[in-house]
Amino acid sequence: MRRHLMLVSAPALVIALSMTTAACSSGSDEPAAEAVAKTNEGAYRAAIADIARTDAERTSDATRKPVELLAFAEVMRGEKVGDYIMGGGYVTKLLAATVGAEGRVYAFQPDEFIAYRSEYATEQDAAVEPFRNVTALRGPIGAPPFPEPLDTIITVMNFHDLYLKPMSADTGSKASAALFAALKPGGTLVVVDHAAASGSGTSAADTLHRIDKQAVIDALTAAGFTLEQDSTMYARSDDPHTANVFDSAIRGKTDQFSLRFRKPG
Structure with a gap:
């Protein structure tokens, strides 16, 4: 079974992660050993500094918080990890540098995305090359x-893309079950997404590209996951949850939730 690691607490990361730690609900994780924390600190810093990352990716670090994300996901050197719906590869590159040569990253791009926009395939190839x-x-x-x-x-x-109108009605449940099956017992799934209005379920997925946090929790707990941590590291109280996330007035400034689930075992 995988060793449970909460948030890295090495001295150089304390400031960067303090807000994330305070925002997380209390869980049952065992405290990380000092040696493990120091090892991960180096891996996370190396991931950010990797030369394969683009200037645009480095610029977006201020809002995307890569160190905090990697720590929240508990990614460690040598692990086998997946980037589900990798997009342009921002997370894929961070994972690759973090897990190192002894680890493996599986960067997944859906057929449906490539059919809609062929560039997703070429962008995937360029990101992993x-x-x-x-x-x-x-x-x-x-x-x-x-x-x-x-x-x-x-x-x-x-x-939220699992609930877009072009997808079949059972895509969300199928994907949730597939993610559960893909993990080792004790493995973790981290979901970050644009927050929709509370109580709206999946109704804003197609129109606003948002999803209600509770809808994600319900889908994944139904698949067998246990919700372990709920972080507000990407929270934005000034987002009214009514605008499309691609609207220029809100793009890059949306309120986002961050959830860590664990597969029992």
């Missing part, structure tokens, strides 16, 4: 073909 420890995967959005049990899966700003 510099890394020997990254495998590009393609397949149905509800059935990602991860080839081995994973320690961690991260999906950022894409869970």
Whole structure:
């Protein structure tokens, strides 16, 4: 079973992660050993400094908080991890540098996305090309073909896509079950997404590209996951939850929730 790690608490990360730690609900994780914390600190800093990252990705770090995300996801060197719906590869690159040569990253791009916009395939190829420890995967959005049990899966700003109108009505439940099956017992799933109005369920997925946090919790707990931590590291109280996330007035400034689930075992 995977060792449970809460948030890295090495001295150089205390300031960066203090707000995240304070915002997380209390969980049952065991305190991380000092040696593990120091090891992960170096891996996270190396991931941010990796030369394969673009200037645009570095610029977005201020709002995307890569150190905090990696710590919240408990990613460690040598692990097998998945980036579910990888987009342009921002998270894929961070994971690749963090898990190192002894680890493996599976970067998944859905067939449905590539059919809608062919550039998703070429962007996937370009993002994974510099890394020997990254495998590009393609397949149905509800059935990602991860080839081995994973320690961690991260999906950022894409869970709502399971509920877009072009998707079949059971895509959300199928994908949730597939993510559960893809993880090792004790493995973690981290979901970050744009917050919709409380009580709105999945109704804003297609119109605003948002989803109610409770709808995500309900879908994943129904699949067998246990919600372990709920972080407000990406919270924005000035977001009214009524604008499309691609609206220029709100883009890059949306209120987002961050949830960490664990597969029992």
